[in-house]
Amino acid sequence: xxxxxxxxxxxxxxxxxxxxxxxxxxxxxxxxxxxxxxxxxxxxxxxxxxxxxxxxxxxxxxxxxxxxxxxxxxxxxxxxxxxxxxxxxxxxxxxxxxxxxxxxxxxxxxxxxxxxxxxxxxxxxxxxxxxxxxxxxxxxxxxxxxxxxxxxxxxxxxxxxxxxxxxxxxxxxxxxxxxxxxxxxxxxxxxxxxxxxxxxxxxxxxxxxxxxxxxxxxxxxxxxxxxxxxxxxxxxxxxxxxxxxxxxxxxxxxxxxxxxxxxxxxxxxxxxxxxxxxxxxxxxxxxxxxxxxxxxxxxxxxxxxxxxxxxxxxxxxxxxxxxxxxxxxxxxxxxxxxxxxxxxxxxxxxxxxxxxxxxxxxxxxxxxxxxxxxxxxxxxxxxxxxxxxxxxxxxxxxxxxxxxxxxx
Amino acid sequence: xxxxxxxxxxxxxxxxxxxxxxxxxxxxxxxxxxxxxxxxxxxxxxxxxxxxxxxxxxxxxxxxxxxxxxxxxxxxxxxxxxxxxxxxxxxxxxxxxxxxxxxxxxxxxxxxxxxxxxxxxxxxxxxxxxxxxxxxxxxxxxxxxxxxxxxxxxxxxxxxxxxxxxxxxxxxxxxxxxxxxxxxxxxxxxxxxxxxxxxxxxxxxxxxxxxxxxxxxxxxxxxxxxxxxxxxxx
Ligand SMILES: Nc1ncnc2c1ncn2[C@@H]1O[C@H](COP(=O)(O)OP(=O)(O)OP(=O)(O)O)[C@@H](O)[C@H]1O
Ligand SMILES: [Mg+2]
Numbered sequence: 001x002x003x004x005x006x007x008x009x010x011x012x013x014x015x016x017x018x019x020x021x022x023x024x025x026x027x028x029x030x031x032x033x034x035x036x037x038x039x040x041x042x043x044x045x046x047x048x049x050x051x052x053x054x055x056x057x058x059x060x061x062x063x064x065x066x067x068x069x070x071x072x073x074x075x076x077x078x079x080x081x082x083x084x085x086x087x088x089x090x091x092x093x094x095x096x097x098x099x100x101x102x103x104x105x106x107x108x109x110x111x112x113x114x115x116x117x118x119x120x121x122x123x124x125x126x127x128x129x130x131x132x133x134x135x136x137x138x139x140x141x142x143x144x145x146x147x148x149x150x151x152x153x154x155x156x157x158x159x160x161x162x163x164x165x166x167x168x169x170x171x172x173x174x175x176x177x178x179x180x181x182x183x184x185x186x187x188x189x190x191x192x193x194x195x196x197x198x199x200x201x202x203x204x205x206x207x208x209x210x211x212x213x214x215x216x217x218x219x220x221x222x223x224x225x226x227x228x229x230x231x232x233x234x235x236x237x238x239x240x241x242x243x244x245x246x247x248x249x250x251x252x253x254x255x256x257x258x259x260x261x262x263x264x265x266x267x268x269x270x271x272x273x274x275x276x277x278x279x280x281x282x283x284x285x286x287x288x289x290x291x292x293x294x295x296x297x298x299x300x301x302x303x304x305x306x307x308x309x310x311x312x313x314x315x316x317x318x319x320x321x322x323x324x325x326x327x328x329x330x331x332x333x334x335x336x337x338x339x340x341x342x343x344x345x346x347x348x349x350x351x352x353x354x355x356x357x358x359x360x361x362x363x364x365x366x367x368x369x370x371x372x373x374x375x376x377x378x379x380x381x382x383x384x385x386x387x388x389x390x391x392x393x394x395x396x397x398x399x400x401x402x403x404x405x406x407x408x
Numbered sequence: 409x410x411x412x413x414x415x416x417x418x419x420x421x422x423x424x425x426x427x428x429x430x431x432x433x434x435x436x437x438x439x440x441x442x443x444x445x446x447x448x449x450x451x452x453x454x455x456x457x458x459x460x461x462x463x464x465x466x467x468x469x470x471x472x473x474x475x476x477x478x479x480x481x482x483x484x485x486x487x488x489x490x491x492x493x494x495x496x497x498x499x500x501x502x503x504x505x506x507x508x509x510x511x512x513x514x515x516x517x518x519x520x521x522x523x524x525x526x527x528x529x530x531x532x533x534x535x536x537x538x539x540x541x542x543x544x545x546x547x548x549x550x551x552x553x554x555x556x557x558x559x560x561x562x563x564x565x566x567x568x569x570x571x572x573x574x575x576x577x578x579x580x581x582x583x584x585x586x587x588x589x590x591x592x593x594x595x596x597x598x599x600x601x602x603x604x605x606x607x608x609x610x611x612x613x614x615x616x617x618x619x620x621x622x623x624x625x626x627x628x629x630x631x632x633x634x635x636x637x638x639x640x641x642x
Pocket of ligand 2: 455456457
C-alpha cells in the first residue's frame with residue numbers, strides 16, 4: 001500500500017468521523033493559535049518598548065538623581081532627595097571637561113494646567129535649554145523652538161507636544177496663540193513632531209517645553225535643582241567615554257566616589273535591557289501557558305486516537321485478515337494522527353495570524369507574529385500528531401487478526 | 409491432484425490466566441485442491457478454532473500446517489498477512505463489512521493490500537460484484553443492503569483476489585432460506601470453477617451440498633466421509 005494510498009484512506013477515515021475529528025483538531029487549533037498569539041504579544045510589547053526608547057534620541061545619556069541600585073545603570077533610590085542642579089548641567093556643558101559630549105539639556109518637570117479659553121488641560125511642564133531639541137532628537141511640525149535670547153530672559157514662550165496641541169486647540173494652528181499657566185499668559189511658538197513611539201498616550205507627545213527660567217517663574221519654584229540632565233554623546237563610539245567623563249565630573253562636584261554616587265546615569269542600552277528583561281519574563285510565562293495548552297491538545301489527540309483504535313478493533317482485524325501487514329496498519333494510524341495534527345496546526349496558524357491583526361484593535365497592544373514561532377508551532381503540531389499516534393498505532397498493529405475480529 | 413492443506417498433529421490450547429483449555433486435541437487432515445469440504449459438529453467442538461488456523465488468523469500451539477507447500481509455522485506476521493491476501497478468501501457469519509465504505513470499496517480492500525493500481529482495483533471489484541449479482545448495488549453502503557446482499561458482497565470480496573482457498577465460517581448462519589440458496593449457489597459455481605472450499609455449518613442440507621464432510625467432536629475429527637454429492641460435483 002503506497003504512502004499516497006495511505007494518506008487517502010486516512011483522509012477518508014477522518015471524514016467518516018467528522019465530529020470526533022473536528023474536536024481533536026480543535027484542541028490543537030487552540031493550542032497553536034495561543035502559542036502564536038502569546039509569543040506575538042510578548043514580542044510586540046518588546047518591540048514597542050524598543051521603539052519608545054529609540055525615540056528618546058540616539059547617543060543619549062540620562063542622568064537622574066538618586067543612587068544606582070546595580071551596575072546596569074538602572075535608576076534606583078526612588079524618592080531620594082534631588083541632587084542634580086542647573087550648575088551640574090552647565091559644568092557638563094564645558095567641552096574642556098567633557099569633550100565627548102555634543103549637547104547638554106537639563107530638564108525640570110512639573111505638572112501644570114494649561115488653559116485656552118474654556119479648555120483646560122493638565123500636562124507636564126518641562127523647563128530646559130535650547131539644546132533640548134537636538135539632544136532629545138526631536139523635531140518641530142510647526143513654528144520654532146525658543147531662542148537662546150528667550151531662554152536667557154525667561155520669556156513666556158512654550159513649545160508644545162502634538163497631543164497637547166490637539167487637546168487645547170483642536171484643528172486650529174496653535175502657533176502664535178496664547179495659553180494661561182497659573183495666571184500667566186504664555187505664547188505658543190512651536191509644536192513638536194510626534195516622538196514616533198507607536199503607543200498612544202506616551203507623555204513624549206504631551207508636554208509643554210519652556211525655558212528653565214520660565215518654568216521656575218510659572219511654578220513659583222526657587223530651587224535650582226533639575227530632575228534630569230540629558231547628555232548627547234558626540235557619536236555612538238564616544239558614548240562610553242562621555243559616560244565616564246560625566247560620572248567622574250559629577251562625583252567630583254558632589255564629593256562622592258563613583259561607587260556610592262548620589263546620581264545615576266542610564267543609557268538607552270540599559271533601558272532596553274531592563275525593559276526586555278521584564279518582557280522576556282512575560283513572554284516565557286505566557287509561552288508556558290500556551291505550551292501547556294498545546295500539550296493538552298496533544299493529549300486530546302492521543303485520547304482520540306486510542307478511542308479510535310479501540311472503536312475500530314474489528315476493522316483492524318478485518319483489514320489484517322484481508323492481508324494488511326502490521327506495518328501497514330501502524331502506518332495508517334500514524335498518517336491519520338499526523339493529518340489531524342497538521343490540519344489543526346494549519347488552522348491554528350491561520351487563526352493566530354488573523355488574531356494578531358484583530359487583537360491590537362481590541363486591547364491597544366501590538367502583536368508581532370514571529371516566523372520562527374509559527375514554524376515551530378507547525379512542527380510541534382505535526383510532532384504531536386505523530387508522537388501521540390505512535391502508541392495507539394503500535395497497539396493496533398500488535399493485535400492478532402482473530403482477537404481483533406472477535407472483539408465486540 | 410495436489411494437496412493444498414495439510415495438518416499434522418495440530419493442537420490449539422487457549423490460555424487465559426492460569427486456565428488452559430485445549431480446543432483442538434490433535435488434528436490430521438489433508439485436503440486436495442478443488443475439494444468442497446463441510447465441517448460440522450456440535451457447538452464448542454472446535455470448528456471455528458480449526459477454521460482460524462486454516463486461515464492463518466491464528467497459530468497452532470502444536471503441530472504443523474502446510475498451506476500450498478508452504479510451512480506456515482516459520483512465517484512472521486507480515487508473511488502470514490501476504491499469504492492471507494494472496495491465497496485465501498474469507499466469508500464470515502457476521503459479514504464483517506466496513507459500514508462507512510460503499511460495496512465496491514469493501515470489495516476492493518484485499519486488492520489495496522495486494523498493491524494493485526486504482527483503476528484495476530475498481531474494475532475487478534465491480535466485476536466481482538456483477539458475478540454475485542450485485543452489479544446494480546456497487547455504490548450502496550452495507551447499511552443500505554439486505555443481509556443476503558451483504559453476504560454476497562462479502563463473497564465478492566473473498567473471490568476478488570482469485571484465491572485458491574475459500575474459507576467460510578457459517579456463511580449462511582444469519583440468512584433466510586432464499587439468501588442461503590443464493591450464497592450456496594455461488595459456492596457451487598466457485599467449486600465448479602476449481603476453487604477449494606472449506607465451509608463450517610450447522611445445517612445438514614448445507615453440509616450435503618459439499619463433496620466431503622468432516623465431523624468434529626470435542627477437539628478431534630470424529631468422522632471424515634464423502635457425501636452423496638461427491639460423485640455429482642466431480
Ligand atoms: N479465545 C478463546 N479463549 C478461550 N477459549 C476459547 C477461545 N475461543 C474458543 N474457545 C473455546 O474453545 C472451544 C471451541 O471453540 P470454537 O469457537 O472453535 O467452537 P465452535 O465449534 O466454532 O462452536 P460454534 O458452533 O458454537 O461456533 C470452546 O469451548 C470455546 O469456549
Ligand atoms: Mg464457531
